[in-house]
Amino acid sequence: MRWCLGLICLVLLASCAPGPGISGADRATKGRHAYAQLYLGDTGPAANAPPFRFSGLGAAKRTVALVSLAAGPLRIRGRCEGALWLVAGEGAGETLQRLPPAAEFAFTLPPGDRGGIRLQPDAETRRCTLTVRPRRGGTYGITLEREDLANPALAELDGRRDICALPDPAGLNALERAFYAPRALSIGCVLPPGRPQLLPDARDGFNAKVEALTGARLADAALDAGDPMMPLDFSNAPELDLIWISYLNMRADFSGYLMARMLEYHAARGTTVRILLTSILMLPIDRAIFEDLAARYPNVQLQLYSWRPNGAPALADPVNALHRDQHIKAFAVLARDPSRSRILLGGRNLTDPWLFDSPRDLSAYPFLRNYKAGRRLSLTFFLPYEDFEIAFADDTVVRALLTHLASFWHRDHDTQRPRAFAAAVGGGAARGGMRHFISVPFTDGRAQEALFVELFDAARESIVLTAPFLNLTEPLDRALRRARARGVAVQIVARTQIDEPAGVFSIALNRLFFEAHADWLTIIGYDPAPRTLHTKLLVIDGRLSLVTSTNMNRRSFLHDTENGVMILDRGISARLLAQIATYRRRGAPVAAQVQVAPLLRLLMSLPALRNAF
Numbered sequence: 001m002r003w004c005l006g007l008i009c010l011v012l013l014a015s016c017a018p019g020p021g022i023s024g025a026d027r028a029t030k031g032r033h034a035y036a037q038l039y040l041g042d043t044g045p046a047a048n049a050p051p052f053r054f055s056g057l058g059a060a061k062r063t064v065a066l067v068s069l070a071a072g073p074l075r076i077r078g079r080c081e082g083a084l085w086l087v088a089g090e091g092a093g094e095t096l097q098r099l100p101p102a103a104e105f106a107f108t109l110p111p112g113d114r115g116g117i118r119l120q121p122d123a124e125t126r127r128c129t130l131t132v133r134p135r136r137g138g139t140y141g142i143t144l145e146r147e148d149l150a151n152p153a154l155a156e157l158d159g160r161r162d163i164c165a166l167p168d169p170a171g172l173n174a175l176e177r178a179f180y181a182p183r184a185l186s187i188g189c190v191l192p193p194g195r196p197q198l199l200p201d202a203r204d205g206f207n208a209k210v211e212a213l214t215g216a217r218l219a220d221a222a223l224d225a226g227d228p229m230m231p232l233d234f235s236n237a238p239e240l241d242l243i244w245i246s247y248l249n250m251r252a253d254f255s256g257y258l259m260a261r262m263l264e265y266h267a268a269r270g271t272t273v274r275i276l277l278t279s280i281l282m283l284p285i286d287r288a289i290f291e292d293l294a295a296r297y298p299n300v301q302l303q304l305y306s307w308r309p310n311g312a313p314a315l316a317d318p319v320n321a322l323h324r325d326q327h328i329k330a331f332a333v334l335a336r337d338p339s340r341s342r343i344l345l346g347g348r349n350l351t352d353p354w355l356f357d358s359p360r361d362l363s364a365y366p367f368l369r370n371y372k373a374g375r376r377l378s379l380t381f382f383l384p385y386e387d388f389e390i391a392f393a394d395d396t397v398v399r400a401l402l403t404h405l406a407s408f409w410h411r412d413h414d415t416q417r418p419r420a421f422a423a424a425v426g427g428g429a430a431r432g433g434m435r436h437f438i439s440v441p442f443t444d445g446r447a448q449e450a451l452f453v454e455l456f457d458a459a460r461e462s463i464v465l466t467a468p469f470l471n472l473t474e475p476l477d478r479a480l481r482r483a484r485a486r487g488v489a490v491q492i493v494a495r496t497q498i499d500e501p502a503g504v505f506s507i508a509l510n511r512l513f514f515e516a517h518a519d520w521l522t523i524i525g526y527d528p529a530p531r532t533l534h535t536k537l538l539v540i541d542g543r544l545s546l547v548t549s550t551n552m553n554r555r556s557f558l559h560d561t562e563n564g565v566m567i568l569d570r571g572i573s574a575r576l577l578a579q580i581a582t583y584r585r586r587g588a589p590v591a592a593q594v595q596v597a598p599l600l601r602l603l604m605s606l607p608a609l610r611n612a613f
Contacts (some may be wrong), residue, residue, distance in 0.1 A: 025063040031060030033311065035413035037115065037302065039295040040076075040132055041069040044140025050270055052298035053147035056123065057159055057410055058419060063087075064144065065115035069295055074109040080144075082125030087118040091313045101125075115406075118143075124334055126150075142298065154242065154272060157334075157399065160405040161421060164189035165428035172430060174458035175544050178451070179435070179568045182424035185447035186440070188404045189422055190433040193567055197391040200535075200579055205348055205389045206255060206355050212333045212342040213237065213262040226360030228257040228368060232265075235511035239592050240266050242334040244343075244402055245350065246276035252289045253352040253369045254360045260289050274409060278326045279304035283380075285369060303409070311414030320559070323612060327560040328438065329549040332402055338395035343402070345436075345565055346389030346547055347536045357384045357530050364387030383499055385534040386526075388579065390547045390565065401436050408561070416561075417443040434567040439550070441558055446473075448550065449557045451566075453479045457542055459488045465538040466493040466526075467579055469506050469550035470513035471613055476557070484520055493583045495533050496525035496590060505613050508600040509553070518592035526587035533583070536564075537576055554611050 036054045054064050068074055068500060079102060085099040087107055089579060097103055109117055121128065121144075128144040148155040166180045180190070199205040207217040215236030222230055243266060250256045267273050275290060282290075294302040305326035308314055314321035331350070332343035348354045352371065354372045359371035359382045371382040392398060407421040418438060439448035456463060456479035463483060470492070472480065498507040514523055526533050537545040548564025567573070596604075604610050 005400070009092040022034050032058050032410070032419065033063065033413040034059035034410065035063045035065065035066050035172045037065045038142075038144070038298070039067045039069055039110065039302065040074055040142070041292065041295040042071060042134045042137050044132065045142060046268065046296045046473055047379045048395075049268075049297050050299040051143035051145045051150075053145050053150060054121070055148060055158075055218070055300075055410055056121075057155060058150040062121050062123075063413065066109055066113070066117050067115060067291070068109045068111055068113045069291055070109075070111055070134055072111050075106070075133040076109055076130055077104065078119075078128055078130040079104050080119075080125050080128035083122040084125055084128070087120055087122040088116060090116075091366070094254040095434050100555055106236040114182045116167040121146075129315050150273070157242070157403055158410060160403045160501070161423065162400070162403070164422050164424045164428065166190075166424050167428045167430040168426060174185040174288045174460075175455075175541060176430055176568070178454040179544060179566060180428075180430065181454070183447055183451060184332070184444050185437050185451055186404070186407060186418045186421055186444065187437040188400060188435050190431075190435055191397050191400055192394070193394065193434040193565075193569055193572060194394050194397070195394070196572070198575060199346070199389040199391055200582075202348075202355050202387070205387070208344060208389075208391055209259070209331050209350070209502045210262070210343070212242075212331075212340070213240075213266065223355070223435050226362075228254050228357075228362065228365060230258075232258075232261060234265055237265065237331070238335040238337060239269075239309040240271045240333050240335050242332075242402065243271055243273045244330060244332040244405055245274070246326070246328045246330050246405070247349045248325060249281040249349060249351065249596055250275075250286065250290065251275050251351045251369055252285045252367065253371070254362065255350060255352050255355050256286070257289060257368055259350060259363075260293055263300065264293060264297065267293070267300050271324065273297075273300045274303075275300065276303045276305060276326060276328065276409065279306040280322055281325070285367070288367065289559070293609045303468045307416065310416075323559060324442070327549050328405070328408065328554070330401075330405055330563065332398060332405070334398060334402060334516075335395075339393075341395040342391060342393055343398045344389045344391045345401075346387065347534050347549055348385075348387045349390055353383055353536075354385050354387055381500065384430075384531045388535040388537065388581075404436050404438065405563075408440070411440075415443055416440055432568040434565050434569070436565050437563060439562040441560075446557060448562060449473055449475060452476055452557075455538070455546075456480055456483055456553065459483050459540050460486065461488065461541045463490045463538070464539055464577060464580055465491075465552065466533065466535045466583060468495050468498070468536075469510065469551045469555075469613070470494055470554040471506075471553035471555075471610065472513070473554050473557050476552075480517070489523070490521035491558070491584070492521060492581075493524045493526050493580060493587060494590075495527060497527045497530070497532065502613065504552070504600070505604070505609075506553075508596050508604055509610070509613055511594040511596050512601070512604060514590050514594050515592055515596070518590055523590040524569065524584045524587035527591045528586055535583070537580060539573050539577050539580070542573055542577065544568050545576045547576070550607060553613060555613055558611055
């Protein structure tokens with residue numbers, strides 16, 4: 001509870017503080033600032049490991065930040081084929097040294113340093129070599145290459161820009177106009193959804209990922225045993241060109257360590273592996289697993305997302321630097337055999353609470369988390385989740401969605417704005433299908449909020465959704481009330497218990513929503529012990545549906561990065577409605593008469609605090 005009170009103080013102070021100024025680190029550039037992290041340990045990369053590759057795709061500025069995993073100082077000497085800046089420190093303390101092509105440079109990287117020293121190669125610099133001498137152990141070398149020049153096939157995927165042929169809105173109804181409209185939101189062209197696999201079962205969701213990487217599922221008995229060192233059969237593993245993993249976080253638990261072992265198999269064979277997680281939620285024990293993997297295999301590209309105010313130091317806006325999370329959820333493999341490409345989207349994270357009803361005993365492995373049973377309000381709590389994913393197996397769809405995800409991977413580091421991905425033209429036909437979207441609300445003018453408002457306003461018959469958290473922005477709340485005036489039937493399946501960090505605030509907000517709306521819409525409380533609802537589904541008029549990472553709260557619409565698929569297809573909508581119906585049958589109606597403690601009612605009336613959740 002102490003940290004919750006601290007968060008309240010920070011949020012209230014931030015609401016009264018002036019906006020962040022421009023620091024010395026923010027040298028103006030025209031174009032994207034590409035940013036990558038190179039992880040260096042006491043021992044070098046694995047034998048025959050590929051080089052480290054940094055992106056220069058469409059970039060006016062390229063930064064490689066050095067991260068030390070070593071126990072002692074690393075003495076580094078290097079040389080680049082082209083010119084570069086050697087940068088140390090940040091803000092007012094930043095120092096820069098300009099180096100001409102082929103000039104040798106040397107510096108010492110302190111133990112534990114996380115980006116205090118950075119290389120900024122010029123546009124013509126294709127290659128650098130570093131020699132690293134740890135305090136203990138042998139000297140090793142590492143090569144840095146411009147990825148978009150060294151891997152043309154991946155550069156083509158990353159740099160692709162689609163042209164979306166959209167139908168004339170004059171011939172469409174309101175729901176169709178909302179689906180086809182060009183938007184400030186980063187949104188892809190219409191794709192054929194086919195018959196996707198729906199994955200409401202936790203083990204099916206995990207095994208879909210295991211099968212994509214190894215070619216075989218894990219038996220229930222093996223999962224029950226929970227041995228992170230279990231034998232893994234790669235005899236039918238596909239050959240992969242790219243693996244994409246993005247979640248709120250991954251942990252050093254059974255599922256996280258098993259995933260790291262599978263990723264190592266493919267990394268050793270040269271596959272590019274991209275992992276996107278939230279920095280603040282990765283405890284040192286979690287970081288060690290994935291940062292060590294990136295140090296041993298430089299083709300494992302690890303981004304630990306940390307928002308900064310226009311690239312300035314975090315202290316310029318400490319609340320948002322701590323608060324804004326990377327919440328895009330996707331798992332994908334791009335296989336050389338197109339029939340084995342896969343992508344999964346939805347609400348799940350890739351950690352044990354999304355796989356098991358109770359923690360596995362990992363006490364024999366001190367480098368892994370050993371959860372304690374029960375619900376604890378800390379970053380080490382174990383709370384099982386009821387969640388949902390949707391999987392697509394068409395190689396064309398997988399490539400299109402990976403290209404769109406790459407627009408966020410190759411975002412501008414200073415603003416977090418994704419690369420331009422799709423442009424709209426007329427002349428298309430209204431045939432239905434699906435579109436993938438990515439939301440970065442603080443760079444796109446809250447465009448995801450505008451999409452949801454338009455969808456609510458387009459509803460003529462029904463709005464059916466599942467949501468763990470209910471704290472609508474004012475435009476969304478007004479749109480929901482307009483639906484009431486039109487006689488739209490609204491059904492919501494939501495949590496009534498939230499035993500998580502900050503749950504005391506979230507449950508108060510859910511109850512305030514119940515109090516405001518339960519007299520006219522149908523709200524089902526769904527808390528299936530021992531699990532808790534985490535699914536995010538939305539179906540409009542039984543025709544248009546969304547499977548997303550987006551919660552129905554202000555955090556998702558104002559702060560966090562999100563993604564999802566919007567599908568205009570009655571068949572898929574019917575299947576999703578059937579899934580929601582299973583939740584509804586196991587829940588119970590929520591009344592408008594609820595209890596909210598007076599202090600929480602007062603706190604949640606403060607816009608600065610309410611907008612944080």
